[in-house]
């Protein structure tokens with residue numbers, strides 16, 4: 001599914017002294033098979049944007065389009081199945097007696113046959129490296145384990161677009177890696193992923209395109225090297241290193257990932 005936001009504005013508490021214009025005319029789209037990174041400072045509107053993608057929040061003005069059609073015309077349960085939203089700290093919503101039951105909740109509510117429910121539970125837990133936890137109580141897991149189970153619960157709906165709001169916040173490096181690997185695996189299946197994060201290094205590793213938000217507006221959207229090199233305030237560590245090297249060696253190009261910087265430096269050192 002191609003998901004698009006067109007000139008979306010969102011005002012919280014309109015007409016009250018607490019009124020906040022969180023989105024001020026945001027237009028962006030995500031294509032099937034693409035990982036779209038969304039970055040921006042605290043309060044720039046990232047979470048508000050995420051919640052518009054499945055119309056959990058409705059635009060004050062502007063439109064959300066699913067495959068070119070107004071998403072408001074789609075029954076909400078169908079939209080929420082197709083656009084899976086993982087909130088910040090999703091583990092807070094785990095509730096069932098076992099991990100397996102928790103992950104089975106959404107597919108069961110979709111009315112799928114029990115065999116299909118079990119297939120999905122297994123597959124989504126496997127993908128997050130959490131299959132071994134299936135029989136455990138979600139409440140007796142570590143923070144990182146809970147996070148993986150919570151994300152598996154959304155994956156079990158097999159959404160066409162997966163929106164992840166700060167999915168790695170507070171996780172240890174190994175769990176982060178595993179999660180990022182799972183995100184990249186989804187892209188291979190033609191699903192789209194919207195990956196919202198404060199962590200620029202992480203976004204640089206996974207994103208095909210990046211949109212930069214500032215105070216409710218899109219400041220830039222484009223290929224990671226365009227956005228990161230043209231907006232120095234958003235540079236991931238790899239870009240900061242490469243930018244230093246480029247002053248004397250412009251032919252290192254515009255790498256954005258650590259692996260690319262390493263290759264560029266190898267090329268320089270070998271005189272290539």
Ligand SMILES: Nc1ncnc2c1ncn2[C@@H]1O[C@H](COP(=O)(O)OP(=O)(O)OP(=O)(O)O)[C@@H](O)[C@H]1O
Nearest residue numbers: 012013020022040041042043044045046047048049
């Ligand atoms: N429920 C709400 N009611 C009123 N204002 C809100 C609400 N949620 C967010 N805001 C305001 O909207 C603006 C955008 O907030 P949002 O949470 O979307 O930003 P963010 O980029 O996700 O921030 P962070 O990176 O800190 O999570 C902020 O000024 C925030 O205070």
